[in-house]
Amino acid sequence: MKPSTHEHDTLLLSRLQLFRNVDMENPALLDLLNLCEYRTLAAGEVILSTQKENHYLFILMKGRLVIQLSAHEDIPLATVEPGECVGEMSIIDSRVPSAQVSASEETYVLVIEQDTLWRMVSVSHEIARNLLYIMSERVRYSNLVIADSLEMQRKYQRYAVTDALTGLHNRGWLDDAFDREIKRSERDQLPLALIMIDVDDFKNYNDAYGHLAGDKVLVSVAAAIRSPLRPNDLVARFGGEEFAVLLPETTVDNAKIIAERLRKHVSESDPGELDGKDLPKVTISLGIAGRQSGYSLDMMIAAADVAMYHAKRSGKNRIEIAAEIPVDA
Incomplete structure (x- = not known):
């Protein structure tokens, strides 16, 4: 992971989920943004691990991130596209991430340390609202994944007790x-x-x-x-x-x-x-x-x-x- 200094493009930032409808000319917010850094991730580089605590919010600027239940999963649970972010849930509940997130290609991210994020929330009600929306979407998606998982479990259970040819129990x-x-x-x-x-x-x-x-x-x-x-x-x-x-x-x-x-x-x-x-x-x-x-x-x-x-x-x-x-x- 290579950190880099970068002059903030406030127009570009205003299009991101976290900064939507936020006053990007706010001096206090700009001061906090200067505490953040941009990083270039190599393909395969892990930024969130189920084995380690996380203290950062990662906003995807360019490239792609993949979410997997573990390092051993071949098929991603989901992908993260530019403008979206990861890491907010593990910051909120102060637990290790529930899934692994890594770069599927060379990827560029804005990294916000958790204390800086909370200070941004204090500075801007719009950021607080956007963060709440991001978390609600994450919970909604998690519920869909759980529902799909339960449906698959029901199918497997049905297959486990049902004769495939006749439809009778086995x-x-x-x-x-x-x-x-x-x-x-x-x-x-x-x-x-x-x-x-x-x-x-x-x-x-x-x-x-x-x-x-x-x-x-x-x-x-x-x-x-x-x-x-x-x-x-x-x-x-x-x-x-x-x-x-x-x-x-x-x-x-x-x-x-x-x-x-x-x-x-x-x-x-x-x-x-x-x-x-x-x-x-x-x-x-x-x-x-x-x-x-x-x-x-x-x-x-x-x-x-x-x-x-x-x-x-x-x-x-x-x-x-x-x-x-x-x-x-």
Whole structure:
């Protein structure tokens, strides 16, 4: 950073944010301006760091500054154009800057030390007003950045628990949500049923019609499973062509009624067409397990899985209940 002496161009200064509508002929203000200095920054030179206190206001005269959350960020959070300033917030709250500011090219700045800035505010009400406006704009921009950040967090959270293909919740969500519901059911001594669902002959379907057709079938099956369920029922894609439905406060007998509704719904669901040709419909096999005292999520899944595979071995497109499967099945 190279300091330089420079005769003040009051007309140019009057166009800057801080000195807008300020009487630049005010002798007291001119005396204070003479305490300031102009500096030339090399490309990449840092003027505000998140690791060091700041005591200066930097007004950009020529060139460009970039704002980054840290030195390791490749993409700037924002850029500072000629006429704008940086450093005012860290001066106001007496904290280290919340972001790093550096020159992206050779840049020319006017540097005002914080005590000099406060004396300028005392000398000119217009400077005080302009500084307040600059800070309010900074806060407004920070709020927008925070809002954008929260929106991105919501998106990432949604992606983290949602299956990209079907739009259902995924296995990660299932492990957490189903486990909480099982514990609630155990605590309140309420009935609970789990349905495990598998698309019949899905591998053969994929081999015969291709993976794009298989994807369309999974989307169709997911929609057919979700639509008849009650608002408090939980559904997720378990993995591959397998789905799981947890039915709170539901007995096994009632779960069988719901499972039959799902089976019928899927068998009648149209997966659409691919390359101008109608895709054939598919069926599902379903296994039901009711919550037993002391059952964990893994135990319920295992029991419902056994029932589901028994349904497959028994002809597919049918429902089996774990408690009704013979020991030697």
